[in-house]
Structures are given as C-alpha cells and as structure tokens.
C-alpha cells in the first residue's frame with residue numbers, strides 16, 4: 654500500500670502562505686564537510702556541493718519575491734581550518750562572484766557583502782567592489798553574503814566607528830540609540846531577519862548576526878546544507894508562519 658510509505662509530511666509550496674513571507678531569511682550554510690565525509694569524499698567536495706545548493710536556493714528566493722536572503726559563508730573563526738579547505742572556499746567564492754557579475758543585472762539581484770573584506774586577496778576584493786557597483790544600480794532581491802564575518806567583530810567594529818564619530822564631534826555618546834547604532838553595523842539599512850535557518854544539526858549561532866537576531870525565529874534541521882531543498886525551505890517558512898511572535902508583549 655502506497656500510503657504506508659508516507660513517513661514524513663511533504664511540505665510543499667502548498668503549506669506556505671506566499672502572501673505572508675518574511676522579508677528577510679538568514680541561513681547558516683552548515684554541514685558541507687559531513688556531507689562529503691559520509692560519502693568518503695574530501696571536505697572540499699562538500700563545499701562544492703554546498704555552493705550548488707546555494708545557487709538553487711538563492712534563485713528560488715528571488716523567484717518567490719523574498720526581499721533579503723543572508724547567508725553565512727565564512728566566519729571569522731573559519732580561518733582555523735586546513736589551508737586547502739580555506740583555499741577551496743575562496744576559490745568557490747571567486748567563481749560565484751565571476752558568475753554573479755554576468756547574471757545579476759539580468760536577474761536584478763543585488764549582492765552585498767557583510768564582514769571584514771580587508772583580509773581578502775586583491776582579486777576577490779576587486780570582484781566584491783564590482784558586484785557592489787552593479788548592485789547600486791539595481792532594485793531587486795538582495796543577497797547578503799557574510800564572509801570573514803563574526804557577530805562580535807561586527808559589534809566591536811561598529812563601536813569603534815561610533816567612537817571615532819564622537820571624537821570627530823559629529824555625534825555625542827548621549828545621542829546613541831539602538832536605531833543610531835544600526836547605522837554602524839555591517840548590515841545597516843537591511844531589516845532584521847525574521848527567520849534564521851540552520852541546517853546541519855547544530856543548534857547554535859556560531860557568532861552569526863548576534864545583534865540582528867534579537868527577535869528572529871530560529872529553525873533548526875538535521876538536513877545537511879548540500880541536501881537542503883526548496884521543500885526544506887518551505888518547511889522552514891511554514892514553521893515560521895505558525896509561530897506566535899510576541900516581542901515581549903502578550904498574545905493578541
């Protein structure tokens with residue numbers, strides 16, 4: 654009997670209210686290494702597969718009209734990894750940027766990079782600058798790619814910039830508010846993510862969007878990032894749409 658094989662509820666587009674999508678979804682792209690290891694492949698193969706999944710999911714987010722997709726691609730802590738793994742991730746990033754330069758105008762996709770780009774090599778920084786320049790002319794879905802990103806580093810960087818403005822006399826410490834502080838963080842002008850998705854089975858932030866996720870809804874899944882599908886995204890959005898977001902208030 655066919656029905657006996659229906660183990661898992663198959664979340665499809667039907668379960669999602671596309672009129673009530675979050676404006677901003679953030680994703681921690683995790684599980685690439687384990688995906689590869691389970692197949693007896695080098696970890697780098699997992700990053701290659703993960704990059705393909707990113708292309709699929711980013712394209713789909715654009716198609717459904719999501720305003721912002723933010724992905725955690727490389728953290729300030731990921732430099733601790735073996736050299737060849739870091740090199741592969743940077744190479745995949747370069748490939749993606751070259752590809753994006755050819756397609757972002759056609760697809761009306763803006764790219765923004767969150768993190769400290771100063772440590773990237775000249776070639777990568779040049780590509781990042783070119784993507785930023787094109788993005789400035791576009792209006793469509795914005796994909797924010799976090800590279801050499803750390804939530805704590807971001808907050809410290811913002812504090813330094815604010816202190817410098819105080820010394821320069823353009824603002825006073827007493828004038829600092831949460832709204833003003835937002836102007837100094839990497840993601841200034843980007844609405845906070847309503848939904849944070851972490852595939853890969855870990856239930857932690859790993860230094861991602863510490864400021865921005867103050868009221869985000871978290872969705873964790875054991876699915877490894879290279880196996881993440883549109884239906885997994887539907888599942889996450891459907892779960893988000895069931896949540897009761899109170900922001901410290903009481904249920905209406």
Ligand code: IPE
Nearest residue numbers: 682683684685686687726727
């Ligand atoms: C995430 O996958 C990608 C990066 C951190 C760059 P991992 O490489 O962390 O995969 P796991 O967690 O080891 O499986």
Ligand code: IPE
Nearest residue numbers: 681682683725726727728859
């Ligand atoms: C978080 O994943 C960073 C990225 C996905 C870029 P990690 O794999 O680095 O996080 P931990 O080490 O499990 O906390």
Ligand code: MG
Nearest residue numbers: 683684685853
């Ligand atoms: Mg990991």
